[in-house]
Amino acid sequence: MPSTMLVALSTAWTVHWIRHPATARGHAANPVMAQFYGAPPMALLTVGAGALLLGRDLLGEPLAVAAGATLWTLGTVAGLASAVAVPYLMFTRHDLAPDSVLGGWLMPVVPPMVSAATGALLVPYAPEGQARLTLLLACYAMFGLTLLASVIVTTLIWNRLTQHRLGPAATVPKLWIVLG
Numbered sequence: 483m484p485s486t487m488l489v490a491l492s493t494a495w496t497v498h499w500i501r502h503p504a505t506a507r508g509h510a511a512n513p514v515m516a517q518f519y520g521a522p523p524m525a526l527l528t529v530g531a532g533a534l535l536l537g538r539d540l541l542g543e544p545l546a547v548a549a550g551a552t553l554w555t556l557g558t559v560a561g562l563a564s565a566v567a568v569p570y571l572m573f574t575r576h577d578l579a580p581d582s583v584l585g586g587w588l589m590p591v592v593p594p595m596v597s598a599a600t601g602a603l604l605v606p607y608a609p610e611g612q613a614r615l616t617l618l619l620a621c622y623a624m625f626g627l628t629l630l631a632s633v634i635v636t637t638l639i640w641n642r643l644t645q646h647r648l649g650p651a652a653t654v655p656k657l658w659i660v661l662g
Contacts, residue, residue, distance in 0.1 A: 488529045495522065510567075513576035519564045520590035526557030527593065531600040547607050554600055558624070561593025565631065581646035583638045591635060595628035597621070 499506045509515040530553025537546035568590035572578060601621040608614040 484529050484532060488525055491525070492522075510571060511575065513572065513578055513582070514586070516568050516571055516576070517584075517586040517589045519568055520561065520593050523557045523561035523564060523593040524596050526553045526560065527596045527600045530554045530557060531603055534600075534603050547604075550600075551604055551607070554597065554604060557593065558597040558601070561597050562624075564590040565594050565627065569631075581642060583635075583642040585639060587635045587638070588632055591631040592628060594624035595632075598625040598628070 510519065530550045533541070533546050533553065534550030537549060540546075541549065572587075598621040601617060601624070605614060605618050605621070608617045
């Protein structure tokens with residue numbers, strides 16, 4: 483079921499970009515909508531981990547590992563792109579006020595952490611030697627990247643909470659993202 487939903491949503495997203503490119507680009511230009519560019523990579527990574535963990539019995543180990551590795555690669559590339567591109571847009575294009583910091587700011591920087599966790603599942607399947615070591619070190623590097631970025635964002639969130647009001651009630655659930 484999750485893989486079917488992933489295919490359906492990926493198809494809808496692709497069609498949206500093809501049929502309405504100006505609207506799609508507008509999402510990246512919006513300081514709130516841009517934060518959610520971290521969600522699709524995490525979906526790819528989660529379904530890939532599910533394929534690896536649960537798909538062995540249904541698909542057989544070779545196909546499950548191939549599906550998991552493919553989705554991990556796609557999710558990792560897209561996740562690293564969101565972790566770089568969205569903060570870049572925030573620094574250079576978005577008009578942000580000190581009281582606009584929300585827990586949602588963690589969304590684009592968290593995918594490398596998911597890549598690190600799900601990539602660890604692939605380490606035993608990587609060829610022994612340099613390839614396995616490279617995958618393991620890449621997972622450690624992505625863990626460190628996300629840890630550093632999330633500490634910075636969490637500090638900004640704490641500063642916002644101590645310096646400014648809590649904000650509208652609709653924004654309160656986004657503060658819980660920090661716990662994740």
